[in-house]
Amino acid sequence: MLTLTNVSKSFGGLKVLDELSLTVAARGIFGLIGPNGAGKTTVFNLITGLLSPSAGTIEFLGKRLDGTAPFEITRRGVARTFQNIRVFKEMTLMENVLVALGDHPSYSVFSLLMPMPNSRQAETHEHERAGELLSRLGLAEKADRFAGTLSYGEQRRLEIARALATGPKLLLLDEPAAGMNSAEKRTLMDEIVKLDDGRLSILIIEHDMRFVMEICQRIAVLNFGRLIAQGTPAEIRANPEVVEAYLGQDDDLTDGRGGAAS
């Protein structure tokens, strides 16, 4: 469904990604791991159009994504969350999700000047849909609270609800468990596994190895901008290069506290 072919990205003289080729299948949970600075978030920024590749192509459902405006990419079915949380803090949870339900193609900025008879009904329907998404992420009771008042873990879950509101076929989660305690992580894992309903592919960047090993069906490992391994969790665990690059390092890489540049 998503195919990266020989994608490179340089910032000035610094090569952050080096000829990365990667395929994400049409369903299931796919993990992208690697030490800090390996280029994982850059991959997300390239897929969502915030950056454009220096070389190579990105295809989604048979169409090129590189060179497409970010909002168009979202409309084609790619949604994401952010490593550094970006909820709309001064809006309620409900409003956060309503924004993401968005104006899909038929909607025009000018249509509000001519009130439509069925617009009230559409509004109610939207509220229902947003409420549904919030309860899927266990946030229904807080729907009327301002997003800025939520805990870290709740804000991360709100980001997932908001991303789902755009109606994605591919969901990119950038360190969804960062800053969560182990009970919160457990709940989040269950919630993510439930999202895998056969209609959605999920691509996760995560530092917590236990988290990734447990919920991902396939994992790709990046190191210094290069793909060093790809396979099932068991294969990854047994891969000597991965062990050396990542798993064999300090314990603090596995406790979920990632740096900014990964």
Place this chain on the structure above:
Amino acid sequence: MEWLDTFWATYSTLVLSLGTNVLLALSIYLTLSCGMLTVANAAFMGLGAYTAALLTLKSGMALWPAVVGGTLLPAIIALAIGRPTLRLSGVYLAMATLAFGEVVRIIILNSEELTGGALGLNAIPQLTEWYDIAAALIVALYVLLRLAQSRVGRTMLAIAQDETATELMGLNVRAYKLFAFVAGAGLAGLAGGLNAHFTFFISPNEYGFDHGVEILAMGVLGGTGSPWGAVIGGVLITLLPEMLRGLGDYRPLINGLILIVIILYSPKGLWELFRLARPIAPKTAL
């Protein structure tokens, strides 16, 4: 009704300026509520004023057709300069719009045959009545209140908080920003066209940097959370100097001090004080 006649004879200019200024505050509200810092609204007002005044003066048009012309021209110009300009943000956008304002002023100053240059345009027919301003104000306020409560208003608020996140919700952020900029320019032009037809005389310096900043102050002091904030800001900036008239030479000083105190104690504008007095969470249809 004698008192009314006396009142009107003394205060008609003030009442009409009040209406114009609230329209201007609403015009800057549009861009500020998307988080865009633009200071071109005085220039758009000037474009509207000159366009409308020339239409009534030179071709004898009636007030409203001329004012519509004065609304459309700034909007069209905003559409043309918006695409490249709105790529900028923050102080860079402020500087670009500032430069645009100066360009407009200098062009008006130098097109003497048409605009009268530095001498300005004289003897503009005084066609604007209080009800013209009231009508424009009511319609503008109604549309903007509807807008603020709609999905568009919600999206504009989201853009002000985090442009990238809004874009990645599948929303065409650039189109929204362009819409706000163009609509704001049109509204400023409308205010200019109506204003020119009761002041009798207009000159390029009325639409310079000073006035641009004054309009910005209305928007910021009132608050960008709701069109009502702009109304409060427009009224305050118009009436405060009048209320301080007794202070003589100290007037600008005290005027400035009051504005500073307001912005220090309510940095999100006066509207925020009203909003906080209401229940915190807006109701939803759940």
